[in-house]
Amino acid sequence: MIFGVVLAGGMGSRMGKDKPKQYLLVGNKPILIHTLEKFYVESAFEKVIVLCPKEWVSHTRNLIQKYLKDMERVVVLSGGATRNETIMNSIAYIEENYGLSEDTIIVTHDSVRPFVTKRIIEENIRFAKEFGACDTAVAATDTIVCSEDNVVISDIPERRKMYQGQTPQSFQALKLKNLYYSLTEEEKNLLTDAAKIFVMKGEKVHIVEGEVFNIKITYPYDLRVAEALIKGEESC
Numbered sequence: 001m002i003f004g005v006v007l008a009g010g011m012g013s014r015m016g017k018d019k020p021k022q023y024l025l026v027g028n029k030p031i032l033i034h035t036l037e038k039f040y041v042e043s044a045f046e047k048v049i050v051l052c053p054k055e056w057v058s059h060t061r062n063l064i065q066k067y068l069k070d071m072e073r074v075v076v077l078s079g080g081a082t083r084n085e086t087i088m089n090s091i092a093y094i095e096e097n098y099g100l101s102e103d104t105i106i107v108t109h110d111s112v113r114p115f116v117t118k119r120i121i122e123e124n125i126r127f128a129k130e131f132g133a134c135d136t137a138v139a140a141t142d143t144i145v146c147s148e149d150n151v152v153i154s155d156i157p158e159r160r161k162m163y164q165g166q167t168p169q170s171f172q173a174l175k176l177k178n179l180y181y182s183l184t185e186e187e188k189n190l191l192t193d194a195a196k197i198f199v200m201k202g203e204k205v206h207i208v209e210g211e212v213f214n215i216k217i218t219y220p221y222d223l224r225v226a227e228a229l230i231k232g233e234e235s236c
Contacts (some may be wrong), residue, residue, distance in 0.1 A: 001046045003045060003105070004048040004049065004106075004175075005108040009083070012165065020053065022111040023063070024034075031112050035110075036111075046073075047073055047074070049077060053075075062155070077093055100174045104173040107125060116168065117211060120210060120214065124208055127208055132172045134171075134208050136207075136208045136214070137165050137207050138166055140154075140159055169194050170177060179203070215229075
């Protein structure tokens with residue numbers, strides 16, 4: 001079975017608004033709904049699982065009912081304290097209701113990346129089935145600089161080896177669960193996302209080619225970019 005997992009747990013503090021950024025309007029709909037629509041129409045998903053802050057669960061269900069009408073293929077759960085604990089909540093739900101096997105695939109995606117494409121989702125599913133783990137990324141166009149102390153440059157790696165990570169990130173759910181719970185607390189504190197779990201354990205994570213417009217809406221400027229992209233989609 002294949003499940004879409006939409007991560008809507010962030011509080012959006014960098015946006016400077018009075019509500020989490022996934023609930024802000026872009027065009028005439030909340031960002032979360034734009035993103036969910038891309039997952040809802042993918043027939044390969046048994047369920048689309050949305051994970052959000054506990055205090056926003058009821059509001060999220062109401063939004064989905066309002067805009068998508070049909071709640072049959074969507075379930076809303078509360079997230080965890082971290083991104084990866086949130087993903088583990090989704091796996092726990094799947095295990096309790098459907099069981100876990102080597103064929104259980106999850107496609108995890110940021111709720112504030114509403115411009116993900118059908119191709120990207122389908123390739124995530126295919127690569128996760130074939131390789132066990134994949135991550136959407138685009139080749140870096142700017143030179144990347146590293147700084148150990150955030151003051152001076154400590155390294156400038158070769159740009160041809162550099163990619164900018166996006167989402168979805170997709171995995172065999174049982175393998176992800178087993179790897180995550182094999183980590184020490186110290187290792188868990190080093191995590192930035194779920195793909196790093198595989199990398200830390202020496203497992204291969206294959207790259208799915210992303211799109212430069214598959215942006216993550218984080219700052220007020222991103223909202224203006226998103227408005228322009230939504231208008232472009234609506235005029236097509």
